[in-house]
Amino acid sequence: MKIPKRSFEASVPSMAMGDIAFLLLIFFVILARAQDDSHLRWEPAAEEELEQAKNYKASVVIDVDNKSYLNGRPIAQGQLAAALADLLGNAEQNKRTVLLKVHKDATAIHFEPVIEAVSKAGGEIHHVLEKRRK
Amino acid sequence: MKLRRNKLLVEPPAGASSDIAFILIIFFLVCASVQPEQGRPQVIPKSEEEPDKKNQSQNPEVELTRTAVILNGDPVSNKTFAPRLASVLARKERKADKIVVLKSHKDVSYERWINVTGLIEKAGGIVTLQIEEEQVHIVN
Secondary structure, three states: OOOOOOOOOOOOOHHHHHHHHHHHHHHHHHHHHOOOOOOOOOOOOEEOOOEEOOOEEEEEEEOOOOOEEEOOEEOOHHHHHHHHHHHHOOOOHHHOEEEEEEOOOOEHHHHHHHHHHHHHOOOEEEEEOEEOOO | OOOOOOOOOOOOOHHHHHHHHHHHHHHHHHHHHOOOOEEEEEOOOOOOOOOOHHHHOOOOEEEEOOOOEEEOOEEEOHHHHHHHHHHHHHOOOOOHHHEEEEEEOOOOEHHHHHHHHHHHHHOOOEEEEOOOOOOOOOOO
């Protein structure tokens, strides 16, 4: 007499897939957030003709409280040139763009040293501005 | 005799809810992460330790205050600044002579600075900054 083998169903538990995807997503969002500066408060100055920034390597923000940030992290103005030089490294001429996001009411005493630091580090400045409303 | 109605079990398909949530998250993330990075590129010559004073004196100098623009020592209105600077720069042939030395007062706002540097660049000038260094005066 032949005894029939029992067949076991082995399926991947698909119910957990959504949770796994969600956790992975949270992980990557947090990872990306480390370099993000969207949480900083600043208002762009207005200009008539604007260009889209390309191949930028870093972003420097001066917020409403005149504090400076490099890639979303606070930094002292004295350390900015060295930190930017490290970030830019030996990048090619057209790939050394640094985004400069300065609050429109910031004064020269705060933003000029930042511009000088970017220039010293060999960065190409791209002022982030908004379109002037007519 | 009463006939019993069959009660139909109507439930939303719970299996797809995680997929819907996932797609919604992706949608909001993409919406949040698209920040316009529009603006204006600016080339500022690298600062030198010992600037060539002979050459520097030939370059046009612009002094910027909160309310006024001073071109080579003469106050000019905002409207006449661009054409006057353009006429000064038109006489310069070498690229090095088209460098405009910009000296801003401490209280000049970024918005005003952007407007004036925009005018300088439109007039054909290359902006370079003259930043005042803090000096300590000892009074006897």
